[in-house]
Amino acid sequence: MAILKTEAIILKTYKLSETSLILLLYTRDHGKLKVVAKGARDPKSKFKGCMELLSHVHIIYYEKKNRDLQLLSQASLISAQKNMIGDVERTTLGLAAAELLNKAVAGEEAFAKLFDLLGATLETLNTTRGFLEAVLWYFESHFIDLMGYKPTWDTCLSCGQSLGVDGGYFQAQSGGLLCSRCGSTGGGLVIQGETLEILYYLQRALLPETAQLHPTPGQKAEIRKMFDLYFRAHIEHLNRLNALDIYYRMHD
Ligand SMILES: [Zn+2]
Numbered sequence: 001m002a003i004l005k006t007e008a009i010i011l012k013t014y015k016l017s018e019t020s021l022i023l024l025l026y027t028r029d030h031g032k033l034k035v036v037a038k039g040a041r042d043p044k045s046k047f048k049g050c051m052e053l054l055s056h057v058h059i060i061y062y063e064k065k066n067r068d069l070q071l072l073s074q075a076s077l078i079s080a081q082k083n084m085i086g087d088v089e090r091t092t093l094g095l096a097a098a099e100l101l102n103k104a105v106a107g108e109e110a111f112a113k114l115f116d117l118l119g120a121t122l123e124t125l126n127t128t129r130g131f132l133e134a135v136l137w138y139f140e141s142h143f144i145d146l147m148g149y150k151p152t153w154d155t156c157l158s159c160g161q162s163l164g165v166d167g168g169y170f171q172a173q174s175g176g177l178l179c180s181r182c183g184s185t186g187g188g189l190v191i192q193g194e195t196l197e198i199l200y201y202l203q204r205a206l207l208p209e210t211a212q213l214h215p216t217p218g219q220k221a222e223i224r225k226m227f228d229l230y231f232r233a234h235i236e237h238l239n240r241l242n243a244l245d246i247y248y249r250m251h252d
Contacts, residue, residue, distance in 0.1 A: 095243035130211030152176035
């Protein structure tokens with residue numbers, strides 16, 4: 001048995017018994033990890049205040065190889081995302097990012113850049129004001145890059161012409177867009193030129209700035225649909241993001 005230390009973000013929690021919790025964590029050094037926090041539901045627990053969903057914590061745990069569930073020994077807060085608590089908009093967007101990562105990533109492989117992207121996204125959702133859905137869009141577009149299935153955003157998949165003000169037709173399976181000429185026969189999801197500008201902006205913007213975007217309802221609909229089609233085409237068994245369904249019901 002080994003004693004290991006790492007940073008972790010709490011993706012999900014389950015009740016194990018009257019007193020204990022199971023936590024599904026994304027860790028900086030060991031990928032996805034499931035631990036049991038014994039006594040965590042007791043008000044006097046040593047884990048008190050560290051078990052909130054989406055919290056960023058330091059943990060120490062006992063690892064037994066070939067066991068699915070490890071034992072949490074200690075936890076201390078790095079960031080509690082306090083403004084998220086009781087704020088449905090911030091919480092559902094944060095949970096959507098956590099759910100996407102959970103469904104797309106398997107195993108214990110370390111991926112520090114992905115961990116940092118999730119951490120920064122949650123931190124921004126916790127602290128920024130404005131159009132917060134764009135913070136999730138930033139996460140989604142950078143997540144795609146890190147996972148290695150970045151679409152070709154700027155040129156036509158068929159003729160290679162630069163896409164711009166005319167927009168294009170998004171092809172989820174092939175990972176890119178057709179220009180307006182090729183798309184008129186090839187089909188795909190229509191993306192207006194101004195929507196493409198937002199997608200380009202998300203690639204280069206600083207994370208907290210993204211909440212200053214003011215997309216029109218049409219642009220919002222195109223971006224939501226584009227990410228949805230893309231994730232379904234490239235992540236097995238994704239189906240849909242439950243947290244995002246809740247968010248959409250409240251923010252159409
Ligand atoms: Zn073309």
